[in-house]
Amino acid sequence: MRIIISPAKKMRVDTDTLDYYQLPQFVENTEILLAYLKRLSYEKLKSIWKCSDKIATLNYDRIQKIDLYSNLTPAILSFEGIQYQYMGSEVFDINEFEYLQTHLRIFSGFYGMLRPFDGVVPYRLEMQSKLRGKELNSLYEFWDRSLADSLFSESNCIINLASKEYSRCISNYLDKSIRFITCIFGEMIKGKIVEKGTLVKMARGEMVRFMAENQIKDIEEIKTFNRLNYTFRDKLSDENTYVFLKKKNN
Template sequence: MRIIISPAKKMKVDTDTLNYNQLPYFIDDTKILMEYLKGLSYEDLKSIWDCNDKIATLNYERIQSMNLYRNLTPAILSFEGIQYQYMAPVVFQTEEYEYIEEHLRILSGFYGMLRPFDGVVTYRLEMQAKLKGYNLSTLYEFWNSKIANKLFSESNCIVNLASKEYSKCISKYLNENIRFVTCVFGEMIDEKIIEKGTLVKMARGEMVRFMAENKIEYIEDIKSFDRLNYVFKEHLSNKNTYVFLKKET
């Protein structure tokens, strides 16, 4: 079984807390993307990043001095979004780190796919970014089926905790031999399941923590997830979608 999650826009450098284990799977492809980005103007990069001048300047400077082999942070400690805050990997025990290193995969526009202890640099490149002046127009085209093929070579059972922007890198290439279960975290409002962005990110992080703490090996066992006031709803779920709703208070 493998768990897929999205990266976070906000990243940090932490070369002290834990050592990284290895370089990412697709480091050669990442080098191609890095050189492509280094060849773009500030305005082109700002357009790709779709951000303000402060963020664009920071990331432009990062690109100019980027070295993919020095001052690397374990991926799981590098991302700082809400999902990662609720996962709270910095307080994991050794067994939990071992669990996520085997089971957890972080999808990335820049790195393709990361294991938790792959060494990374800070970057900004979302999967849905439009490439400029390149022979491909999107990162989906750049990565094609490469990420999915690698993931499927590791396991034929995938727990999808990633956003649609990232999970489509995998779902587009599903075949009959792969079980792909998407977890939905929502509330029942006017007889409709409503997912709220921040709460979903919180729940995804808690689900990873839950799976690591309980050493979950069988996908059916995640149905017992009951954190942040969520409960599994069998009648709303099917073999490809597990629905968890907030309990009514």
């Protein structure tokens, strides 16, 4: 079983808490992307990033100075988004970290696919970014099916906790030999399941923590998840979609 999650835009450097184990497996592909990005002007990069001048300046400077092989932070500690805050990586024990190193994979527009203790540097490059180049336009085309093939070589059962932007790297290449289970975290509103962005990110992080704390290897055990007031709804779920609804406060 493998669990897939999205990265976060906000990143940090932490070379003191824990050492990284290895380089990302697709670092040679990352070198190609980095070389391409370094050739682009500030204005073109800002249009790709779709961000403020402050954020664009920070990341433009990063691009010029990036060293993919030094001052590296374990990926699990580098990302700082809401999902990672609720995952609470800094308070995992050694058994939980080992579980995640085996079972968790983080998808990335820049690095492709990361194990939790792969060493990374801060970057900004979303998977859906349009690079606007003749030789390199779409990151989906750049990575093609390499990420899916690598993941499928590890396991034929995937727990999808990633956004559609990133899960598309896998879902486009599924066949009958792969079980791909997407977890839905929503609320029932006027007879429809509604997912709310921030709450979904919180729940995904909690699910990763729940699985690590309980060392879950049997997918049926996922159904016992009950954090943040969510409960599994069997009648709304099927073999490939597990639906968790938030209880309404009385």
